Amino acid sequence: MNASKAAAAACLAAAATLSGVTPSANAADGQLCLVNEVVTFSEPVTDTPRTVGVTVNGQLFNCANGAAATGSYTETATLPDYTCTALFYQGAGTRVFSWTDPAVTPSAYSYNRTSSRVGANIVIVLLGSISSGAFAAQPAKMQLTALNPDPLSCATTGVSRLSLVGALTVGV
Numbered sequence: 001m002n003a004s005k006a007a008a009a010a011c012l013a014a015a016a017t018l019s020g021v022t023p024s025a026n027a028a029d030g031q032l033c034l035v036n037e038v039v040t041f042s043e044p045v046t047d048t049p050r051t052v053g054v055t056v057n058g059q060l061f062n063c064a065n066g067a068a069a070t071g072s073y074t075e076t077a078t079l080p081d082y083t084c085t086a087l088f089y090q091g092a093g094t095r096v097f098s099w100t101d102p103a104v105t106p107s108a109y110s111y112n113r114t115s116s117r118v119g120a121n122i123v124i125v126l127l128g129s130i131s132s133g134a135f136a137a138q139p140a141k142m143q144l145t146a147l148n149p150d151p152l153s154c155a156t157t158g159v160s161r162l163s164l165v166g167a168l169t170v171g172v
Contacts, residue, residue, distance in 0.1 A: 030171025044158025084154035
């Protein structure tokens with residue numbers, strides 16, 4: 001196993017351990033998925049503050065609810081004064097989960113984001129609820145983990161993308 005695959009596996013294990021989430025008692029109405037997310041920056045992020053466009057592309061997979069076994073989402077933002085040390089900002093947002101099965105209505109997830117550094121990782125927690133679509137009116141939690149960006153890259157050429165892993169729980 002190469003170093004990047006080992007790091008991804010370690011992040012996934014950490015995300016599962018750190019999330020501490022379990023499906024609700026009404027699991028038939030809820031959802032539990034693993035998440036892979038790639039964050040791409042419009043220009044490499046360095047230690048120098050600048051306005052940066054951010055595009056998030058996420059994949060939901062191995063989901064517990066068979067009606068919505070896989071899905072995806074995209075989110076974009078423009079962030080002022082962005083640096084390597086401010087990679088994961090606090091604030092509110094909305095993601096729309098498009099489920100692979102077209103019979104399942106997309107889920108709008110409204111959330112508040114917090115982030116912290118835990119050892120060599122950045123841990124992001126999005127707490128909120130599904131405001132419309134499949135799983136509507138249920139609380140939801142997404143927890144993601146990424147390795148801290150390379151300090152040498154941040155000081156020189158910059159970081160153009162980050163990979164995160166984690167879990168989504170609906171009906172927490």
